[in-house]
Amino acid sequence: MQALVICGSRNRDGQTAQAAAALAQGLADQGVGAQVVFLPELQVERCRQCDADGWGLCRTQGRCTIADDFESLRQRLRRADRAVFATPVYFADLSESMRAFLDRLRRVCRSEEDRTGMADKPVVGIAVAGGGGGGAPQAVLRLEQILSRCGFDVVDMVPVRRQNLTLKTGVLRLTGAWLAHCAPPE
Numbered sequence: 738m739q740a741l742v743i744c745g746s747r748n749r750d751g752q753t754a755q756a757a758a759a760l761a762q763g764l765a766d767q768g769v770g771a772q773v774v775f776l777p778e779l780q781v782e783r784c785r786q787c788d789a790d791g792w793g794l795c796r797t798q799g800r801c802t803i804a805d806d807f808e809s810l811r812q813r814l815r816r817a818d819r820a821v822f823a824t825p826v827y828f829a830d831l832s833e834s835m836r837a838f839l840d841r842l843r844r845v846c847r848s849e850e851d852r853t854g855m856a857d858k859p860v861v862g863i864a865v866a867g868g869g870g871g872g873a874p875q876a877v878l879r880l881e882q883i884l885s886r887c888g889f890d891v892v893d894m895v896p897v898r899r900q901n902l903t904l905k906t907g908v909l910r911l912t913g914a915w916l917a918h919c920a921p922p923e
């Protein structure tokens with residue numbers, strides 16, 4: 738079993754990375770290896786809203802016309818048995834890199850066929866408010882809506898604020914261990 742952890746922060750040693758690493762450690766405790774991807778290090782453009790009606794090949798062919806790292810990451814996600822989406826909280830919302838990736842992913846996940854490998858995959862979302870500490874509840878709500886729209890089985894969302902990062906690190910490790918074994922829906 739393999740997991741993919743997608744992190745929307747640039748900082749490999751930052752608070753979002755620490756939270757994601759705690760969850761990955763919980764997976765590892767159960768023998769599940771996790772690869773961590775830092776989105777700002779990849780080339781993932783924002784959606785171009787190609788046609789006049791706002792759609793593009795995403796609607797008719799379930800793929801994106803932009804040739805960047807989006808498609809390869811989508812395929813890695815498909816192959817993973819579990820996935821984690823960890824975003825820093827920016828303006829009580831997702832980071833721009835997480836937004837860019839998920840904006841495009843939900844477009845290419847519209848039809849049942851295009852959700853192959855995504856649908857019902859157990860995922861956990863994390864949002865880390867590392868400044869004043871506000872906005873994590875709003876960010877996880879938004880993240881959950883988008884991940885559900887992509888067809889994932891969103892099994893948990895963990896809001897974190899700078900002031901409780903240490904506490905939540907323990908919770909996230911337990912959540913990772915639990916994620917390793919939680920069953921997809923019947």
Ligand SMILES: Cc1cc2nc3c(=O)[nH]c(=O)nc-3n(C[C@H](O)[C@H](O)[C@H](O)COP(=O)(O)O)c2cc1C
Pocket residue numbers: 746747748750751752753754825826827828829830865866867868869870871872
């Ligand atoms: C553009 C921007 C907006 C931010 N908005 C918030 C916010 O709404 N609430 C908050 O607590 N922190 C906010 N922060 C601080 C980030 O949440 C904090 O830098 C981040 O959690 C740190 O994560 P990292 O260490 O992984 O980079 C903001 C930071 C930036 C750059």
